[in-house]
Amino acid sequence: MRKGVVVNIEATLKSVAAAVEAAELMSGRAVDGCWASIGGNNIEGLISRGVVAVNGKSRENREISQKDVERVLEAARAVDFSMDRQILEVIPLAYKVDNQSGIRNPLDMIGVRLESEVHIITCSMTSAQNLVTCVNRAGLHVNGLILQSLAAGRAVLTEEEKELGVVLIDLGGGTTGVLGYSQGTPFLQAGIPAGSSQVTSDISIVKGVSLEAAEKIKVTAGCCWPPLLQDNPEDILVPGSGGRAPLTIPRIQVAQIIQPRIVEIFDMVREKIAPHTEKRVFGGGVVITGGGANLLGIADLAAEFFKMPVRVGSPLSTGGLAADYCNPSFATAVGLVLEGGARENESGDHKKKADIRLPEFNFIRRFFDWIKREFF
Numbered sequence: 320m321r322k323g324v325v326v327n328i329e330a331t332l333k334s335v336a337a338a339v340e341a342a343e344l345m346s347g348r349a350v351d352g353c354w355a356s357i358g359g360n361n362i363e364g365l366i367s368r369g370v371v372a373v374n375g376k377s378r379e380n381r382e383i384s385q386k387d388v389e390r391v392l393e394a395a396r397a398v399d400f401s402m403d404r405q406i407l408e409v410i411p412l413a414y415k416v417d418n419q420s421g422i423r424n425p426l427d428m429i430g431v432r433l434e435s436e437v438h439i440i441t442c443s444m445t446s447a448q449n450l451v452t453c454v455n456r457a458g459l460h461v462n463g464l465i466l467q468s469l470a471a472g473r474a475v476l477t478e479e480e481k482e483l484g485v486v487l488i489d490l491g492g493g494t495t496g497v498l499g500y501s502q503g504t505p506f507l508q509a510g511i512p513a514g515s516s517q518v519t520s521d522i523s524i525v526k527g528v529s530l531e532a533a534e535k536i537k538v539t540a541g542c543c544w545p546p547l548l549q550d551n552p553e554d555i556l557v558p559g560s561g562g563r564a565p566l567t568i569p570r571i572q573v574a575q576i577i578q579p580r581i582v583e584i585f586d587m588v589r590e591k592i593a594p595h596t597e598k599r600v601f602g603g604g605v606v607i608t609g610g611g612a613n614l615l616g617i618a619d620l621a622a623e624f625f626k627m628p629v630r631v632g633s634p635l636s637t638g639g640l641a642a643d644y645c646n647p648s649f650a651t652a653v654g655l656v657l658e659g660g661a662r663e664n665e666s667g668d669h670k671k672k673a674d675i676r677l678p679e680f681n682f683i684r685r686f687f688d689w690i691k692r693e694f695f
């Protein structure tokens with residue numbers, strides 16, 4: 320995948336198949352469905368409004384019913400999109416009943432006119448289809464797609480942070496997701512087509528080492544806040560490849576390569592949140608998650624840059640092999656499990672609604688698996 324979209328179906332489906340196999344081995348359970356996340360700069364968000372007349376629960380009871388709420392959300396969904404976009408999430412932000420605005424949950428209130436304000440998030444249809452095709456060809460069916468940063472937020476943010484307002488930065492390999500919460504709901508989303516893998520290629524180019532060596536340098540000795548290296552300025556030894564002599568690189572030099580790239584990504588994040596900082600407060604500060612959040616000094620640099628309190632967000636423990644997944648790298652995966660589970664509980668009929676499996680691929684794989692089992 321590159322910048323959040325599938326660029327090589329064959330390679331991506333192999334990765335998916337390998338991940339599923341590992342999960343099956345570890346859990347001792349067969350997996351045939353999944354929730355997949357999608358991110359990147361093919362994602363767009365817009366705020367839309369819908370209005371309906373309240374029907375009430377019955378002729379005598381004019382309280383707003385679940386049906387009214389569903390109708391007013393449906394009305395807000397009626398937005399003109401270009402043909403190549405599909406709706407990924409519809410997030411209710413607030414309701415207005417007659418003249419009273421800012422209502423979180425209008426159920427059971429009495430009124431004549433119900434208005435909704437929703438955050439509609441769309442993604443490119445071809446990007447979504449390519450992703451689903453890959454997963455299907457690896458033998459899995461996709462229960463549904465979930466916005467990447469929304470899943471990560473579910474795993475790492477506290478209710479209090481979401482209430483106070485918080486900016487989630489999901490720093491991945493090829494993409495960085497930004498999700499802004501206000502009064503408990505995500506009202507702002509942006510996908511940035513840059514991420515931590517750029518840091519790796521910078522190190523590789525500037526130091527003339529392979530991408531693998533550069534990645535290793537970043538993960539084991541990388542830092543983006545030089546003051547942290549004052550007491551620990553040792554050199555990094557890179558083994559020479561192809562008969563070349565080994566290389567010694569001062570750690571501070573690597574930090575000087577990494578920092579500007581991270582600042583550049585933060586700059587793009589700031590650009591996305593700047594239009595909102597006047598009207599909204601982010602009392603919960605900034606939370607950074609995703610694999611890139613493991614970089615040494617990232618919270619210090621972000622605090623200095625955004626002038627807000629910053630923490631690194633790891634998934635909170637949900638039992639099991641806690642130590643292994645309580646790492647920012649697994650924020651999206653843990654969030655998908657939590658959010659996917661919640662959506663399945665919410666609507667028992669999710670399979671009917673969101674079944675986007677292409678059945679023939681699944682069938683062919685099962686058929687070959689059967690042949691392999693029976694005859695080889």
Ligand SMILES: Nc1ncnc2c1ncn2[C@@H]1O[C@H](COP(=O)(O)OP(=O)(O)O)[C@@H](O)[C@H]1O
Nearest residue numbers: 491492493515516537538609610611613614648
């Ligand atoms: N310990 C670490 N230090 C610095 N960077 C890391 C570390 N672990 C992972 N990364 C970086 O995180 C990125 C992957 O983030 P991840 O959230 O797993 O990917 P994505 O969300 O894009 O699928 C990679 O660029 C990787 O180099």
Ligand SMILES: [Mg+2]
Nearest residue numbers: 491609610651
């Ligand atoms: Mg990630």
